[in-house]
Amino acid sequence: MRAVAFPRTGPPEVLESVDLPDPEPGPGQVRVRVRAAGVQPVDTALRRGAPIGPPAPLPRVPGNDFAGTVDRLGAGVASPAVGDAVLGWAWTSCYAEYVVVGADHCAARPAGMPWEEAGVLASSAQTAHTALEDLRVGPGETLLVHAAAGGVGTFAVQLARVLGARVLGTCGPGNEEHVASLGAVPVRHGEGLAGRVRALAPEGVDAALDMVGGDTLRLSVALVGDPARVGTLVDHAAAERAGALGLRSRPGADRLGAIVDLYAAGELRVHVSHALPLHEAARAHRLSETRRTRGKIALLV
Numbered sequence: 001m002r003a004v005a006f007p008r009t010g011p012p013e014v015l016e017s018v019d020l021p022d023p024e025p026g027p028g029q030v031r032v033r034v035r036a037a038g039v040q041p042v043d044t045a046l047r048r049g050a051p052i053g054p055p056a057p058l059p060r061v062p063g064n065d066f067a068g069t070v071d072r073l074g075a076g077v078a079s080p081a082v083g084d085a086v087l088g089w090a091w092t093s094c095y096a097e098y099v100v101v102g103a104d105h106c107a108a109r110p111a112g113m114p115w116e117e118a119g120v121l122a123s124s125a126q127t128a129h130t131a132l133e134d135l136r137v138g139p140g141e142t143l144l145v146h147a148a149a150g151g152v153g154t155f156a157v158q159l160a161r162v163l164g165a166r167v168l169g170t171c172g173p174g175n176e177e178h179v180a181s182l183g184a185v186p187v188r189h190g191e192g193l194a195g196r197v198r199a200l201a202p203e204g205v206d207a208a209l210d211m212v213g214g215d216t217l218r219l220s221v222a223l224v225g226d227p228a229r230v231g232t233l234v235d236h237a238a239a240e241r242a243g244a245l246g247l248r249s250r251p252g253a254d255r256l257g258a259i260v261d262l263y264a265a266g267e268l269r270v271h272v273s274h275a276l277p278l279h280e281a282a283r284a285h286r287l288s289e290t291r292r293t294r295g296k297i298a299l300l301v
């Protein structure tokens with residue numbers, strides 16, 4: 001099969017098109033003919049050589065989410081069936097024509113959902129969903145979401161609105177309209193952020209989701225007051241020092257099912273800023289590494 005992999009760690013240019021053996025599904029697994037895969041910061045971090053997750057041999061195929069059509073079943077799989085359109089997640093391996101995952105790592109693609117949207121849903125939305133669960137966000141609360149325009153933030157804002165929270169979302173000037181369209185009150189990040197948040201929420205902020213780290217995490221703890229209602233996806237050391245939550249995604253079939261149901265009900269939208277052919281994966285990584293992209297980047301396979 002055709003795939004994009006990095007034979008050594010390094011800059012985006014190390015990504016190259018490769019031919020790999022077609023993977024075969026084992027018991028309980030399905031093989032999916034991938035139509036679209038999502039790009040996220042963990043892909044670029046692994047490519048640079050960051051020690052995330054268990055060590056893996058090179059060349060390594062990045063990509064943690066996908067959408068496509070089931071084309072082969074391992075022993076004991078009752079559902080999904082061959083021919084079903086699905087979306088799901090894996091730990092790397094999705095920048096490829098075929099991906100093999102546990103049958104419970106897939107959900108049915110909602111009718112009419114474009115492949116490029118389906119391919120980028122499973123990872124970032126489950127991260128956002130986990131974070132809101134761990135922060136115990138509830139109706140009537142005010143939640144501060146940092147990096148609200150990004151892949152995780154775009155989902156976090158919408159999911160928090162579904163939970164009935166008021167959301168303040170930090171972003172740059174170019175993303176204020178986007179963040180407002182998601183249902184949040186946009187707040188410019190940078191110098192003076194704490195004052196702007198206090199002006200918009202004089203009654204206080206109940207919880208905060210950090211995706212910037214460092215000073216932004218400290219500022220969030222100061223604004224919320226209770227560090228147990230502040231969580232970070234990026235700065236676990238600072239979280240420990242501050243008594244805040246170091247958040248990690250906990251993907252699962254029930255979580256993905258709930259997210260797909262919200263999409264099908266029209267309560268969750270997917271924003272794809274760039275949909276690029278697989279062979280332009282290096283360009284996708286360069287875009288991601290600007291940390292200025294809005295919503296998600298998709299690779300079309």
Ligand SMILES: NC(=O)c1ccc[n+]([C@@H]2O[C@H](COP(=O)([O-])OP(=O)(O)OC[C@H]3O[C@@H](n4cnc5c(N)ncnc54)[C@H](OP(=O)(O)O)[C@@H]3O)[C@@H](O)[C@H]2O)c1
Pocket residue numbers: 040041042124127146147148149150151152153170171172173174175189190211212233234247248249288291292293294295
């Ligand atoms: N621990 C986990 O399980 C886990 C899981 C998923 C993701 N993560 C991490 O979470 C972070 C966010 O992921 P992502 O996929 O959402 O990234 P992303 O899509 O690359 O985020 C890009 C966004 O970040 C915003 N941004 C950049 N600097 C900012 C700042 N100082 N203040 C506010 N917003 C800022 C940009 O908005 P503007 O251009 O408007 O500034 C841009 O829209 C990444 O570091 C990722 O590695 C962790």
